[in-house]
Amino acid sequence: MPAKVLIVDDEANIVISLEFLMEQAGYAVAIARNGDEAIEKIESFRPDLVLLDVMLPGVNGFDILQRVRQQPEHRGMAIIMLTAKGREVEVTKGLALGADAYITKPFSTRDLLAEVRRHLNANHETFTD
Amino acid sequence: MFGGVMIAVALLYLGVLFAIAYYGDWRAERGRSLINNPYVYALSMGVYCTAWTYYGSVGRAASSGLGFLPIYIGPTLIAILWWFVLRKMVRISRVNRITTIADFMASRYGKSTSLGGLVTVIAVVGIIPYISLQLNAVSASFTLLWNYPQSMSAAAEPFAPGSLDTALWVTFGMAAFAILFGARHLDVTEHHEGLVAAIAFESIVKLAAFLAVGFFVTFALFNGPAEIFGLAAADPTLAQLFTFNAETINASEWGWLTFLSMLAILFLPRQFQMAVLENMDETHIRKASWLFPLYLLVINLFVLPIALAGLMIFRDRPMDADLFVLGLPMAAGSETLALFVFIGGLSAATSMVIVDTVALSTMVSNDLMTPLLLKLRILRPSERGDYGSVLLAIRRIAIAVIMMLGYFYYLLTDTSASLVSIGLISFAAVAQFAPSFLGGVYWKGGTRLGALTGLIAGFLVWGYTLPLAATHSIGGVPDDFLMNGPWGIGWLRPHNLFGLTDLDPVAHSLFWSLLVNAGAYVVVSLASRPSVLEQGQASRFVDVFDYSADSDVVFLWRGTATVESLRSLLERFLGAARTERELNDYGHRHGIDLRKTLQATPELVQHAERLLSGVMGAASARVAIASVVQEERLSMDEVLRLLDETSQVRAYSRQLEQRTQQLEQKSRELEAATGELRAANERLQELDRLKDDFISTVTHELRTPLTSIRAFAEILHDNPDLAADRRIHFLGIVLKESERLTRLINQVLDLAKLEAGAAEWNTIEVDMRALIGEAVKASSGMADEKGVQLTVEVDDAQPMTVWADRDRVMQVMLNLLSNAVKFSPAKRGEVHVSAECNDGWLVVHVADNGEGISAEDQKIIFDKFRQGGDRRLGKPQGTGLGLPISAQIVAHFGGRLWVESEPGRGATFSFMLPLPADR
Amino acid sequence: MLPNRRGQWLIVLFVAGCLLFGFPLMALFNQPQLAVGVPITVLYLFSIWFVVIGLTWLIHERRN
Incomplete structure (x- = not known):
C-alpha cells in the first residue's frame, strides 16, 4: 500500500505541481485548500505525511501543526512546513512546534522529493521495527 | 418737473440694480449660478467702458479724431493673448486664494505686507483721478439735463440744493450706493455673484443707450453715416479729424496709448476684479477673448459720427464736446431719449465706481489696515472678538474716503480738463504694476526688494510728471515750474524730463516711469537675495500649471x-x-x-x-x-540651503574676521537646521521601518508565482517524455505565473513611485464623460467573456470636466471595472457605472452584484496586498495592489475612493474628484 | 486645429495685430478721402478690428 501524502496550500498552481510530483513518486495524494479542509482531511484521509503551507486562509499552518501534535493518534505523522516566509524566526517557530522539516518557497523539486522520501522511509522503518 | 422725473427714474434704475444683485446672490446660494457662463463673464468685463467711453470718447474724437480709439485697440490685442496671460492670472489667484491685485503682488513676493500696502496706496492714489472723472461726467450731465430746456439756449444753472454743488451730491449718492451695494459681504474669495450680474446688466444698458443715441443722430438727424462724413469732408477743420496729423494724434502718441491700454486692461483694479477674481471657469476666457473686443468695437461704432454731428449742430452754441451724447437728443427735443442716455451714462459711471470701490476698499482693509492693526497690536487675533465686523467697517469707511478723495481731486484740478485726459493719468498709474506683476508671473528671479524699489521709483516719477503737473491750472504749481522746471532747472521740467520734448505728457510720463520702474525692478532683483518664502511663492506662481490646488x-x-x-x-x-x-x-x-x-x-x-x-x-x-x-x-529645501550656507560661512570666517556678527546669525540658523535634521532623521527611521515591512510583504508575494514557475520548470526539465497535453498545461501555468510576476513588479514599482511622490503627473482637463465611455468600452471584452452585463448612466446635464491626469484616472476606472467584473457572478453578473456632479464634486460609482464585501474586508481591501472575497473558493486573481494604487491616484487629485457593500448584495466602489472653480 | 497649434496661432495673430494697428502700416491709409462714404482711415481701422476679432473667434471656437 502506497504511503499517503496530504497537500495543504491555497495556491492552485503550486498544488498542481506538488500533486504531480507526489503521484509520480508513487504516493496516494489528497488535497486541502484551507485550514478547515486540512483538519478534516487529516482525520478522514489519515496521511503519513503532510506538506503544510503556513499562510492559509482561515486556520493557519502553525495552528494546524500545533493541533496535530497535541493529538496522540497522529504521533507518527510527518509534517513538512512549506512557506514563502523564510525568516529565521519562522523556521525556529515551526521546528519548536514539532515540524519535521521546513522547506522555503521557491523550492527545488529534487530537494523536496528527497525530504519527503527521507521522512516517509524513517516512519516506515519505525513501523516495521 | 422734468428734474423730478429724472431723479425718480435714476433712483428706479439703481433699485433695479439692487434687485438684480439680490437675485444673483439668491441664485448663487441655491447653487444655480446666474453668472456661470462666458457671456455674462464677457459682459462683466464691459466695466472697462465707463463715463470716459460713454461721454469722453466723443469729446476726444471732437478734438483728436481717431485719438479715442487706441484705448480700445490695446485691449483687443491683449485679449488675443488672454488664453496665456489671463488664464495664468486666474489660476494663480484661485490656487492661492488671492483677493485683490495688491494681495497678488504681496503673495508673490513672499507674502510681503509692505509690498501689499504699497500696491494699495498706488492703486488708491492712481484711481482717484478716474473716480473724479465719473463724478465730473455724472454731475455735468445731470446739470445739463436738470436745466432742460433752458440749457439748450442759455448757460446752465448749476443744480445746487442746500448750497452744495452738484458734484458733492453725486459723490454722496454714489458713496452711499457703493457702500450699500459693494460692502454687503465679508468673504471676498467667494464670488460676488450678485455684483457680477448687476455689472453685466449695466454693460447691456450703457451699450443699448449709446447705440440708441448713435442711431438717432446718424439716421434720424442725418441720412446715415455717408451724409455726416460727406458734410464733414467739405469742411477742412472737420476733415482733418479723419487722419493722423499734428492737430489730432500722431503715430507716436497712437502707439503709446495702445501700449498703455494693453497694460490698463490687465492691471486696473476693477478689470482684475472682474476678469480674474470673479472668473468662474477658465474656459470662459476663450469666448471672452473675442466677445469683449466685439463689445468694444460695437460701442465705438458711432463715436465719430456723433462727434462730427455735434460739431456741426453746435457750431454756434456753447456745448462741451464731452456732453454731445446727451446734448444732441436734447437739442432735437427728444426728452425720452435724453433721459435714456442719461441713465446709460449713469450706468457707465456707477459700474466703474462700484467695482473699483469694492476692489480698492478690499485692498485697504486687507492689505493696508489689517496688517497695520495687527502690527500695532490693535487687532489681536489671539483674543476673542468679532473681527469680521471690524473688517467690514474698515471697508465701508474706505469707500467713503475714496469717494471723497475723488471729489477733492475734482475740486482741485481743472474741471474743464477733458474726461479722457483725466482718465489717462489713472491708466499710467496702474501701468506701474506691469513690471513687477508680469515679472512675478513669468520670472522666478524677481524679488520683493526689486518689486518695492521699482514700484516706488515708477510711482514717484508718475506723480511728478502727471498729477502734480495737473494741479497747475488751479495754481498748485506755478507756470514757471512747468515752463522752466523747479528752481529753474530745465531738465527737471515735469513734461520734459532730461529735455525730452518729442512726447506728449502721457507718453512722456509712461516712458520715464516704466523705464525707472522696470530698470530698478530687474537690477535690484538681480542684486538682492530672495528669502525662502519668496522662492517658494515664486515657483508657486511661475509654475502654477504644474501644481494642483x-x-x-x-x-x-x-x-x-x-x-x-x-x-x-x-x-x-x-x-x-x-x-x-x-x-x-x-x-x-x-x-x-x-x-x-x-x-x-x-x-x-x-x-x-x-x-x-x-x-x-x-x-x-x-x-x-x-x-x-x-x-x-x-521647508526641506531651506534646510539643505542652510547647510549649504553654513559651509560658505566657514569660508567667509577664514577670510573676514569682521563678519562675526553675520556668523552668529548663521550659527543660529545652523542650530535651527540641526533641529530640523533631527526631526527629519526620526521621520526617515520611521519610513525605514515601514519600508522593511513593505519589502517583506513584497518578497512573499513575489515568491508565490516564482514557486510555481520553478517547480514546473524543473518538472518539465526532469520529465522529457511527459505527455503532450500535460506538457502544454504545465507550460501554460509557467506563462501565466510569469505574467503575474511581471504585473506584480510593475505595480510595486508604480505604487512606490506614487508613495514617494515621484510619479509624473500630466494634469490636464479631462472630460470624464468621454473617459468613462472609453473605460467601459475597453472592459466590455472581459465582461462579455464572463457573461457580465455592463450598463452606464451618466448625468449629462452638466459639464464633467476635472483637472487630472487622464491616463491615471483611466487606470482607476479600469481597475474598478475589472474588479467589478471579476467579483460578479458568471452569466448573470451585472455591473452598473454611474456618474454625477454633486456640490463641487464629480462622483463616479461602479456597482456589481457579486457576493459583496464583509465589514472586516472593507477595512483592509485598500491596504497593500490584501484582497477580499471568500478565500474558501480559492484565491481571486490579482495582485492586491490595484485598489491601493487607485486610492493614491484619487487622493493626489484631492478626492477619495471608498466602498459601500452589504454581504450578499454586491459592492459599490465610488470615487470623487473636485470639479474646477466654485461650480 | 491642434491644441498646441492654437496657442501658436494666437501669438501669430497678436504680432500681426500689433503690426496692422501700428505705424508705418497705417500711414499707407492715412488719407482724408472717403471710400463708400466713410473716411479711409476709419474704414481701415474698423475692418481690421473686425477681422482680428473674427480670427480670434476662429482660433478659439473652430474644432479641428
Whole structure:
C-alpha cells in the first residue's frame, strides 16, 4: 500500500505541481485548500505525511501543526512546513512546534522529493521495527 | 418737473440694480449660478467702458479724431493673448486664494505686507483721478439735463440744493450706493455673484443707450453715416479729424496709448476684479477673448459720427464736446431719449465706481489696515472678538474716503480738463504694476526688494510728471515750474524730463516711469537675495500649471500648533458655522477626525492660512497664523540651503574676521537646521521601518508565482517524455505565473513611485464623460467573456470636466471595472457605472452584484496586498495592489475612493474628484 | 486645429495685430478721402478690428 501524502496550500498552481510530483513518486495524494479542509482531511484521509503551507486562509499552518501534535493518534505523522516566509524566526517557530522539516518557497523539486522520501522511509522503518 | 422725473427714474434704475444683485446672490446660494457662463463673464468685463467711453470718447474724437480709439485697440490685442496671460492670472489667484491685485503682488513676493500696502496706496492714489472723472461726467450731465430746456439756449444753472454743488451730491449718492451695494459681504474669495450680474446688466444698458443715441443722430438727424462724413469732408477743420496729423494724434502718441491700454486692461483694479477674481471657469476666457473686443468695437461704432454731428449742430452754441451724447437728443427735443442716455451714462459711471470701490476698499482693509492693526497690536487675533465686523467697517469707511478723495481731486484740478485726459493719468498709474506683476508671473528671479524699489521709483516719477503737473491750472504749481522746471532747472521740467520734448505728457510720463520702474525692478532683483518664502511663492506662481490646488510641499514642523487654537482663530474671522464646515470638509478629505485631534499637522496650518487669506489677504493671514503658531516653518529645501550656507560661512570666517556678527546669525540658523535634521532623521527611521515591512510583504508575494514557475520548470526539465497535453498545461501555468510576476513588479514599482511622490503627473482637463465611455468600452471584452452585463448612466446635464491626469484616472476606472467584473457572478453578473456632479464634486460609482464585501474586508481591501472575497473558493486573481494604487491616484487629485457593500448584495466602489472653480 | 497649434496661432495673430494697428502700416491709409462714404482711415481701422476679432473667434471656437 502506497504511503499517503496530504497537500495543504491555497495556491492552485503550486498544488498542481506538488500533486504531480507526489503521484509520480508513487504516493496516494489528497488535497486541502484551507485550514478547515486540512483538519478534516487529516482525520478522514489519515496521511503519513503532510506538506503544510503556513499562510492559509482561515486556520493557519502553525495552528494546524500545533493541533496535530497535541493529538496522540497522529504521533507518527510527518509534517513538512512549506512557506514563502523564510525568516529565521519562522523556521525556529515551526521546528519548536514539532515540524519535521521546513522547506522555503521557491523550492527545488529534487530537494523536496528527497525530504519527503527521507521522512516517509524513517516512519516506515519505525513501523516495521 | 422734468428734474423730478429724472431723479425718480435714476433712483428706479439703481433699485433695479439692487434687485438684480439680490437675485444673483439668491441664485448663487441655491447653487444655480446666474453668472456661470462666458457671456455674462464677457459682459462683466464691459466695466472697462465707463463715463470716459460713454461721454469722453466723443469729446476726444471732437478734438483728436481717431485719438479715442487706441484705448480700445490695446485691449483687443491683449485679449488675443488672454488664453496665456489671463488664464495664468486666474489660476494663480484661485490656487492661492488671492483677493485683490495688491494681495497678488504681496503673495508673490513672499507674502510681503509692505509690498501689499504699497500696491494699495498706488492703486488708491492712481484711481482717484478716474473716480473724479465719473463724478465730473455724472454731475455735468445731470446739470445739463436738470436745466432742460433752458440749457439748450442759455448757460446752465448749476443744480445746487442746500448750497452744495452738484458734484458733492453725486459723490454722496454714489458713496452711499457703493457702500450699500459693494460692502454687503465679508468673504471676498467667494464670488460676488450678485455684483457680477448687476455689472453685466449695466454693460447691456450703457451699450443699448449709446447705440440708441448713435442711431438717432446718424439716421434720424442725418441720412446715415455717408451724409455726416460727406458734410464733414467739405469742411477742412472737420476733415482733418479723419487722419493722423499734428492737430489730432500722431503715430507716436497712437502707439503709446495702445501700449498703455494693453497694460490698463490687465492691471486696473476693477478689470482684475472682474476678469480674474470673479472668473468662474477658465474656459470662459476663450469666448471672452473675442466677445469683449466685439463689445468694444460695437460701442465705438458711432463715436465719430456723433462727434462730427455735434460739431456741426453746435457750431454756434456753447456745448462741451464731452456732453454731445446727451446734448444732441436734447437739442432735437427728444426728452425720452435724453433721459435714456442719461441713465446709460449713469450706468457707465456707477459700474466703474462700484467695482473699483469694492476692489480698492478690499485692498485697504486687507492689505493696508489689517496688517497695520495687527502690527500695532490693535487687532489681536489671539483674543476673542468679532473681527469680521471690524473688517467690514474698515471697508465701508474706505469707500467713503475714496469717494471723497475723488471729489477733492475734482475740486482741485481743472474741471474743464477733458474726461479722457483725466482718465489717462489713472491708466499710467496702474501701468506701474506691469513690471513687477508680469515679472512675478513669468520670472522666478524677481524679488520683493526689486518689486518695492521699482514700484516706488515708477510711482514717484508718475506723480511728478502727471498729477502734480495737473494741479497747475488751479495754481498748485506755478507756470514757471512747468515752463522752466523747479528752481529753474530745465531738465527737471515735469513734461520734459532730461529735455525730452518729442512726447506728449502721457507718453512722456509712461516712458520715464516704466523705464525707472522696470530698470530698478530687474537690477535690484538681480542684486538682492530672495528669502525662502519668496522662492517658494515664486515657483508657486511661475509654475502654477504644474501644481494642483492642494498639492503643497509637505513642510517639516518645528514647534506646535493645536487644532483648537486654529479653530478659534478661524472662528473669529470666518464665523463659527463656516469654520465648522471648512474643518469638517478638510477632515473628511484627509480621513481624520479633527474633533479628536490635538496637534495640527503642517498641512492643516497651511490650509487654515489659505482660508484666512480669502478673508484678509495673504500677508495679513500670515501674520494672524503666526500669532497662534509662533514658530517658523522650514521647508526641506531651506534646510539643505542652510547647510549649504553654513559651509560658505566657514569660508567667509577664514577670510573676514569682521563678519562675526553675520556668523552668529548663521550659527543660529545652523542650530535651527540641526533641529530640523533631527526631526527629519526620526521621520526617515520611521519610513525605514515601514519600508522593511513593505519589502517583506513584497518578497512573499513575489515568491508565490516564482514557486510555481520553478517547480514546473524543473518538472518539465526532469520529465522529457511527459505527455503532450500535460506538457502544454504545465507550460501554460509557467506563462501565466510569469505574467503575474511581471504585473506584480510593475505595480510595486508604480505604487512606490506614487508613495514617494515621484510619479509624473500630466494634469490636464479631462472630460470624464468621454473617459468613462472609453473605460467601459475597453472592459466590455472581459465582461462579455464572463457573461457580465455592463450598463452606464451618466448625468449629462452638466459639464464633467476635472483637472487630472487622464491616463491615471483611466487606470482607476479600469481597475474598478475589472474588479467589478471579476467579483460578479458568471452569466448573470451585472455591473452598473454611474456618474454625477454633486456640490463641487464629480462622483463616479461602479456597482456589481457579486457576493459583496464583509465589514472586516472593507477595512483592509485598500491596504497593500490584501484582497477580499471568500478565500474558501480559492484565491481571486490579482495582485492586491490595484485598489491601493487607485486610492493614491484619487487622493493626489484631492478626492477619495471608498466602498459601500452589504454581504450578499454586491459592492459599490465610488470615487470623487473636485470639479474646477466654485461650480 | 491642434491644441498646441492654437496657442501658436494666437501669438501669430497678436504680432500681426500689433503690426496692422501700428505705424508705418497705417500711414499707407492715412488719407482724408472717403471710400463708400466713410473716411479711409476709419474704414481701415474698423475692418481690421473686425477681422482680428473674427480670427480670434476662429482660433478659439473652430474644432479641428
